[in-house]
Amino acid sequence: MKFSLSSQSQFSQRPPFRHRAPQRRFQAELWHLLNKALYSRGVTIHPGKAGPSTRGLGHLALFQGQIQLSLKCHTDQLYRSSMPLGDMRTPLLSDSFDAPEEPLPCDPGNPTVGILGSGDYSRSLAVRLIACGYRVVVGSRNPKHIATGLFPDGVQLLTQREAMVGTEKVVFAALYPEHYHTLVGLRDVLAGKVLVDVSNATRLNSGEPSNAERLAELFPESRVVKGFNVVSAWALQTGAHDGSRQVLISSDCPEAKRTVIQLARCMSFLAVDMGGLATSRHIEDAPLRLFPSWGGPLMVTFLLILFFYGYNFLRGVLMPYLSRGQNNFYQLPLETVNETLPAVALVILALVYLPGLWAAALQLVRGTKYSRFPGWLDHWMGRRKQLGLLSFLCAGLHAVYSMCLTLRRASQYRLLDAAYRQVKAGVEHSWEEPQAWRSDLYLSSGILGLGVLTLLAITSLPSVGNALNWREFTFVQSGLGYAALTLSIMHTLFFGWDFAFFSFAYPYYMPPTYLLALILPCLVLVGRLILALPCLAFRLAKIRRGWESPCHHPPQTHEDTANGVLPRDLSGDV
Numbered sequence: 001m002k003f004s005l006s007s008q009s010q011f012s013q014r015p016p017f018r019h020r021a022p023q024r025r026f027q028a029e030l031w032h033l034l035n036k037a038l039y040s041r042g043v044t045i046h047p048g049k050a051g052p053s054t055r056g057l058g059h060l061a062l063f064q065g066q067i068q069l070s071l072k073c074h075t076d077q078l079y080r081s082s083m084p085l086g087d088m089r090t091p092l093l094s095d096s097f098d099a100p101e102e103p104l105p106c107d108p109g110n111p112t113v114g115i116l117g118s119g120d121y122s123r124s125l126a127v128r129l130i131a132c133g134y135r136v137v138v139g140s141r142n143p144k145h146i147a148t149g150l151f152p153d154g155v156q157l158l159t160q161r162e163a164m165v166g167t168e169k170v171v172f173a174a175l176y177p178e179h180y181h182t183l184v185g186l187r188d189v190l191a192g193k194v195l196v197d198v199s200n201a202t203r204l205n206s207g208e209p210s211n212a213e214r215l216a217e218l219f220p221e222s223r224v225v226k227g228f229n230v231v232s233a234w235a236l237q238t239g240a241h242d243g244s245r246q247v248l249i250s251s252d253c254p255e256a257k258r259t260v261i262q263l264a265r266c267m268s269f270l271a272v273d274m275g276g277l278a279t280s281r282h283i284e285d286a287p288l289r290l291f292p293s294w295g296g297p298l299m300v301t302f303l304l305i306l307f308f309y310g311y312n313f314l315r316g317v318l319m320p321y322l323s324r325g326q327n328n329f330y331q332l333p334l335e336t337v338n339e340t341l342p343a344v345a346l347v348i349l350a351l352v353y354l355p356g357l358w359a360a361a362l363q364l365v366r367g368t369k370y371s372r373f374p375g376w377l378d379h380w381m382g383r384r385k386q387l388g389l390l391s392f393l394c395a396g397l398h399a400v401y402s403m404c405l406t407l408r409r410a411s412q413y414r415l416l417d418a419a420y421r422q423v424k425a426g427v428e429h430s431w432e433e434p435q436a437w438r439s440d441l442y443l444s445s446g447i448l449g450l451g452v453l454t455l456l457a458i459t460s461l462p463s464v465g466n467a468l469n470w471r472e473f474t475f476v477q478s479g480l481g482y483a484a485l486t487l488s489i490m491h492t493l494f495f496g497w498d499f500a501f502f503s504f505a506y507p508y509y510m511p512p513t514y515l516l517a518l519i520l521p522c523l524v525l526v527g528r529l530i531l532a533l534p535c536l537a538f539r540l541a542k543i544r545r546g547w548e549s550p551c552h553h554p555p556q557t558h559e560d561t562a563n564g565v566l567p568r569d570l571s572g573d574v
């Protein structure tokens, strides 16, 4: 029987099952086959809430060639072995296949996984492993005391020793590290097995050996792997669809690490090999860190807010009060904030694009892309996303504040006062063409700037960014990013108009805030234009393709070539 996965309509003509049990078994086995076939191509698919849904299968058309072929013969066998003839009428994959809690039948090829401990995390691990078709044995000090129904059906609850005897290869140590010493009696049954430590540190940077290192000391004959501690019990239970999918894994035994990486992938997680067990200290600290990559950008934003708010307070509130007794303190909650936020947004946006220029200049001067950037520049470049999102936040808040400007009582009083003065002066028309242009221009460019920034923010979501290829992502982030910067600069310039050319714009010798905010963004834009000059742009493009200037890279000798040393730009280095 031929079996193609390329379209849903073909599926609906497929021989179906009437009884739910064989249908479910068939679906489960088919799902395993698909996973195996895809896994051999480096791809993992997730059963998700709806299990092997027709939508998921639609995606498989992408891999038609190999997978389709291998599935054809496997599914033939499955049909023959498990499908009663009368089951030919109902759809194979009904849309109602959506019972995530119902475990897949154990795959005979999957080894039995042991879990030491019967707490929350142990339960969540068991739920996930069972859902992925593994057999699970849980070892507890008092298995009889575990409430019925706490663990999913199919999990065997045994004593610790019995469980470890029944485990083939992988054991999760899901107990508090303080209790590790109680396990030493199991050394003989744990010898040679892969022992996964899932614990977290209790203190950041304690300087002491990690829990995993201590476990390895206690069980020298077992192969200890650190992993899964960055995944919450919640993410385990929901099947990695709601929560982080990354699992950091480390071990001194490459074979054991490979086993756990494979297990993590089968559980729909994204395994990241962190190296030897020494890195487990860092892995155990990871869940305790609070937004580790945001510290610098948040500090920069805070300092800029402090500076601009302080400057606006001095210039617009304190100095007028001290010199003329003018009371502008009412401006502090809204007007001053709405002068501060856009200035901060603009400067941060410039800080996002400045390191790229710096890097390009360094590459041009050095004549190579193979020299490392200084550490501070590397660090700065690595924080551009956070800086960009903070700029977006400030700009968004500024837009909302700006919408509310006219709703304020202060604006209404000012408008009334202006109208009264106009009437008193006998002026009938207050229309000023340039001012009408000015406000429309600055509002329009501001709105467009914020719109483009929103696009950037959306593509920075991993789910969206992952759907773009490198070129698309660079186009949005770099190309549209500069468009956003240009529009924001235009918005500010239109807002300022000719104000900066009058002496009253500099009370107490203090320039208007928008002028200060414009300095860095304008420098960045000019820098970018300079880099776009053909002579520099060509050289930079050549360098980024791997070319090196002869003064940086000594010409290769005949001996080099004879010894098989390739010029760098021919060696496929990117």
Ligand SMILES: Cc1cc2nc3c(=O)[nH]c(=O)nc-3n(C[C@H](O)[C@H](O)[C@H](O)COP(=O)(O)OP(=O)(O)OC[C@H]3O[C@@H](n4cnc5c(N)ncnc54)[C@H](O)[C@@H]3O)c2cc1C
Residues within 6 Å of the ligand: 352, 353, 354, 355, 356, 357, 358, 359, 360, 361, 363, 369, 384, 385, 386, 387, 388, 389, 391, 392, 453, 454, 456, 457, 459, 460, 461, 465, 474, 477, 478, 479, 481, 544, 545
């Ligand atoms: C709202 C918002 C969201 C953002 N989200 C993200 C995000 O999710 N992820 C992210 O990374 N940034 C993000 N950013 C930051 C920013 O948009 C990107 O970092 C953007 O790519 C920077 O562009 P660039 O042209 O300055 O630098 P890049 O294009 O990154 O180039 C910088 C430097 O890298 C080097 N370089 C570039 N290409 C090559 C090459 N082929 N070979 C060797 N060296 C090369 C050069 O030295 C170059 O000057 C965001 C910004 C904002 C405002």
Ligand code: HEM
Residues within 6 Å of the ligand: 338, 339, 342, 343, 345, 346, 349, 395, 398, 399, 402, 403, 405, 443, 446, 447, 448, 449, 450, 453, 488, 491, 492, 495, 512, 513, 514, 515, 517
């Ligand atoms: C929907 C989008 C936006 C709207 C409606 C908007 C509106 C405004 C308004 C009404 C003002 C004048 C405020 C005042 O009178 O004090 C202003 C000023 C300003 N805007 Fe925007 N803006 C938007 C987006 C942006 C963006 C994206 C940026 C930059 C990232 C920006 C930067 C500035 C700056 C620097 C000023 C001058 C602040 C000052 O010195 O008073 N704006 N904007």
